[in-house]
Amino acid sequence: MTITQPDLSVFTTLESEVRSYCRSWPTVFDRAQGSRIHDEDGHEFLDFFAGAGSLNYGHNNPVLKRALLDYLEHDGVTHGLDMSTTAKRSFLRSFHHTVLRPRDLPYKVMFPGPTGTNAVEAALKLARKVKGRETVVSFTNAFHGMSLGSLAVTGNAFKRAGAGVPLVHATPMPFDHYMDGQTPDFLWFERLLGDHGSGLDKPAAVIVETVQGEGGINVARPEWLRSLAQLCQAHDMLLIVDDIQMGCGRTGAFFSFEEAGITPDVVTVSKSISGYGLPMSLCLFRPELDVWEPGEHNGTFRGNNPAFVTAAATLDAYWADDRLEQQTLAHGRTIEAALRDTAAHHSGSAYRGRGMVWGLELLDPLHAARASRRAFELGLLVETSGAHGEVLKLLPPLTITTDELDHGLRIAQRAVHETA
Structure with a gap:
């Protein structure tokens, strides 16, 4: 694909230097549908980025778009803070009946603000x-x-350096596989908790991702997660699972922690919860933890009613049965097979993932960046992740067709081979 240099002057002149994704994909996008996105010059790209996981159901999903247009055409409330609205009621009822009750999850639902970091805060x-x-x-x-x-x-x-102030009241521990299996799970953590001379103040909570997406597609084993849940219970710490990128079916089940058979005390959800890419997030927690005073945590845009509409439509369309989950797992096996084949041709590489989030770690960190750029030239959007950008990260829409998936994987393989 030959991509002529677009006119980016308005962006380079007026927009802050903080912009990032547009540097990796230097074109001006114009429209998108399903698993494909087009630039203003008519070039078509398969999307293995999916809005960083915000578009699990593809771009402009027709079922969700119809629900949204109907709502807007009837002058439905768009901005409601935390007032009661028909759109919020429909979402809460659907979420309870379709997601929470079938999984025997007791959670209260909090709308903390429109983004994932609002839910984490x-x-x-x-x-x-x-x-x-x-x-x-x-x-x-x-x-x-x-x-x-x-x-x-x-x-x-x-990312931490950008804060500009000390980042306090948090203590890091080794994630699963961090010590390459040389140390028993949680040996250091348990030792610190039990030693009054360790200097570790007793934690209020532990926060964890079941799959570290930005960290390089690091997958926690179910038994590791179960041991962590037991450790939290034994030491009176809340377990918070950050399911912002890995929830909403990305790993197969609606919540990524379901495979481990645990029930976290708190769960954060965002990105694809609206289904349409509209800003929305949830903080879910056990009822006995609901000690908030009215207005103690709030936000002007926590009542994004158009997002409630598409979220409810998403649950009704895709989560009333297990068809999407089974399709996701099947597609995941296809991705795994392709990455296994690719890794076999590149010494020092490794692949890992779950469901439809996979990463190919390359020996040379710059190789992943080169492969991402080459994939763009060949008509595929795929990003990198990991501490050094050493992992090519595959995050296609869950609704991608088999032919589209196969085509995208062939492009990714070609890009890796040609840039080695």
């Missing part, structure tokens, strides 16, 4: 309020958001 504040303690334990290579509380429990040094 609410979870951290609630844990500290409930337990009366300040420290929260996080894990190596974690990513939980870009606001100060979320950055404090994030591992990436580059």
Whole structure:
């Protein structure tokens, strides 16, 4: 594909230097549908980025678009703060009947603000309020958001440095596989908890991702997660699962922790919960933890009613049965097979993932960046992740067709081979 240099002057002149994704994909996008996105010059790209996990059901999903247009055409409430609206009622009822009740999950639902980091901030504040303690334990290579509380429990040094102030009241521990199996799980953590001379203030909570997406597609084993849940219970710490990128079916089941058979005390959800890419997030927690005073945590845009509409339509369309889950798992096996084949041709590489989130770690960190750029030239959007950008990260829409998936994987393989 030949991509002529677009006119980017308005962006380079007026927009802040903080912009990032547009540097990796230097074109001006114009429209999108399903698993494909087009630039203004008519070039078509398969999307293995999916809005960083916000578009699990593809771009402009027709079922969700119809629900949204009907709502807007009838002058439905768009901005409602936390007022009661018909759109919020429909979502809450659908979420309870379709997601929570079938899984025997007792959670109360909080709308903390429109983004994932809002949900994380609410979870951290609630844990500290409930337990009366300040420290929260996080894990190596974690990513939980870009606001100060979320950055404090994030591992990436580059992102943490942007805070400009000390990031306190958080202590990192080794994530699963971090010590390459040389140390028993949680040996260091348990030793610190049991030693009054360790210097570790008793934590209010532990926050964890079951799959570290930004950290390099690091997958926690179910038994590791179960042991963590038991450790939290034994030491009176709340377990917070950050399911912002891995929830909403990305790993197969609606929640990524279901495979491990655990019930976290608090769960954060965002990205694909609206189904349509509209800003929305949830903080879910056990009823006995609901100690908030009215208005103690709030936000102007926590009542995004158009997002409630598409979220309810998503649940009705895709989560009334297990067809999407089974399709996701089948597609995941296809991705795994392709990455296995690719890794076999590149010494020092490794692949890992679950469901439809996979990563190919390459020996040379710059190889992943080169492969991402080459994939763009060949008509595929795919990003990198990991502490050094060493992992090519595959995150296609869950609704992608088999032919589209196969085509995208062939492009990814070609890009890796040609840039080795």
